[in-house]
Amino acid sequence: MNKELMTGLIPLFAVIIASYPLGRHLANVYTGEKNWMSFMSPIERFIYKLAGIDPKEEMTWKHFLRSLLICNLFWFFWGILLLLIQGILPLNPDGNSGQSLHLALNTCVSFLVNANLQHYSGESGVTYFSQLFVIMLFQFLAAATGMAAMAGIMKAMLTKCGKTIGNFWVYLVSSITRVLLPLTLIMACFLILDGVPMTFEGKKEVTTLEGNKQFISQGPVAAIVAIKQLGTNGGGFYGANAAHPLENPTFLSNTVSCMSMLLLPMSFVFALGFYLKKKKFAFSVFTVMLVALIIGIAVTVSTERLGNPNISFMGIDQSGGAMEGKESRLGASATAQWSAITTATSNGSVNGMHDSMMPLSGLVTLLNMQVNSWFGGVGVGFMNYYVFIIIAVFISGLMVGRTPEFLGKKIEAKEMKIAIMLALLHPFLILTSVAVTSWMIVRNPELSAQWLANPSFHGFTEILYEYTSSAANNGSGFEGLKDSSIYWNISCAIVLAASRFLSIGGQIAIAGLLAGKQFIPESVGTLKTDTSTFALMTFVVILIIAALSFFPVLTLGPLAEYVTIK
Structure with missing residues (x-):
């Protein structure tokens, strides 16, 4: 009982407490104020000088976005080259060979977009050189890219009237030197x-x-492993990911890993409050995300603890819960909690087989990724929530007859069009990909045996989970799916890239457009966005959009499976 309590409430409360001062530190880093990591300034200046970067340059949102895309494009080609020739590079004591072009493409896109969807096994698919100079490097860069984008959006939200949103390169470098690097060193030790x-x-x-x-x-x-958890990356050094005893050896390492997944996503919500000097607004956002997370954890833990009703009549001991696909050293509760946290934070690491989970647990993991706003990946979690705030402000304003304004800026047609397109982009990428793949299997039944490990509803869920994980930049999978093929590598790479860069581009565009508008002082007619009522409104908007978009397809997968085994 004490072990289960430690698995649940204590680590969650501990990470909430730790995220508050870290949020203050993040706000200080991005405002340029002196902080406890300021001793890194000489190293940062050396990097700027070496790269020809003017740290005092202010960027428009278009310049900011262009820099972000150029940075990622450069490292994409870097990664492709190294993965193709890794077999002849040093630090390869096990003699692993280079990856195929389509696998290298999928790997590079996946790690650059902070998804870390792995269609290879870490022990044999990459070398130590690639682990360090592609995989780990990209885990730092992908996390820092999301953090830099969030910093730019915070700057835009604070701006009274201006066309600049900060310097992408400064945000990127400081995210690594003053946040990710020190935290990674501590956790690695x-x-x-x-x-x-x-x-x-x-x-x-x-x-x-x-x-x-x-x-x-x-x-x-x-x-x-340290940066994969802290940066909400999730890519495992081993094929079994955190279920491997050398990657996640003890119950303590399991608990700390769960905390590290949540630390930065939670801290960024508090950082928003410190940066904007609107702590009440940040607390309302944090509360919505936390309630959704706790509900998800409660459902998965209780479901996995109950066991599988299909084998209860066989006399099999299920006192420890449904243990198929789970490590005995961790147990059903710890695995279930991990699954809820890793999908809510877009981390994607796993300490058990999601394919073996009960249908309702699988439903929660899918919903976490389909909503993609409950803390989410580092930086981009709030950015996804930000889109729904814009929609909620507009709808609320129309309902109560007030001008739709957010932080003193009027929400007009252009911002709403972008927000709606972003809200629909996520389900469009998932549902279109699932539909095309399912159509191919219906037309050619042999593909079912080649791709899927399970028939019927569960096999359909394997397809749905893969594309949902890709679109949410999560990276976990229903690993019954045989995804190491040209079709899956290419199709998932397209979904991965489109969901990441189109979303970030649209979110930065909204923030940049609003930053350039004239500031409107708060008045009696201003819609309050830091109240519990508006927080509830945003929560309802998110659920309605997710329900309307995904309920039909969830009915064909985990819900249908739940009804058949209940």
């Missing part, structure tokens, strides 16, 4: 002390209790 490997040696030969020889993969695991 903890993981090493807890038994996670940090070495450049190759596979280690051991003799099992049965007397057999077995080769155990190792490598620079601790550093990569």
